[in-house]
Amino acid sequence: MSALPFIAVNARDILARHGLDTFQALWELKLDAIDEPNVNRGGWSSVYRLELEGADGxxxxxxxxRQDNHLTRSLQAPWGEPTFAREFRYIQAYARHGVPALEAAFYAERREPGHRQAILLTRALDDYQDADDWYQRWPTLGWAARHDLVVATGALVRALHNAGMVHNCLYFKHIFLKVDGDGAGARLIDLEKTRRAWRGQRDFVADLETLLRRSAPLPRTQRLRFMLAYTGKTRVDAEVRQLIADIARKHQRKERRR
Structure with missing residues (x-):
């Protein structure tokens, strides 16, 4: 038995056009998985790429x-729920707070005897590349592109934290970036570990430390430009210095525990 699905307004026509606007149709669709299924948590979860032609050609x-019995447990769901349910909730939360992220086109769950199944359909970010890809070719980029990418990244993380949330897995591979004539755009993916920032600034510092620890290829000047974009400053002041010091202390504590 399945509840009525969520279908995004901008996806209704194209899904209906291909007869893919129901749980059953998407569940039975024959596609090749893009990687090996995730088989932990007592079930399985797989990802497929889907391309559909619109009415405009x-x-x-x-x-x-798609997943089956791939559950996660929390205080809100002590008996478990599909991991996609959590991700879908945060996709919606990001959208409500105006934090750029991946977009959901369809979500639904179904219960069958001995099975809890879920489907999450998201739009591909084909105009974007993850930050790892961008920073691996950093030396080949022009000054304007480097500047815009760093500023877009800082503004994205600031928007997330202003919304009172932390990504909780803030790696370069989870930040998708693009450069166009108007600057750069940035979006977050893999949102299922997102949570409220219950500890306030301490949680924000932890998120930033994770990201900056993984940004070793970036020159010091670019890391500083990121901090200025994150804080909304045009020059280093006491607030920026304090934040940098807090991140450094967080990093040192992590290193001592290793």
Missing amino acids: QLQSFYLK
């Missing part, structure tokens, strides 16, 4: 994620 690309 243009292709629209999606990622179809």
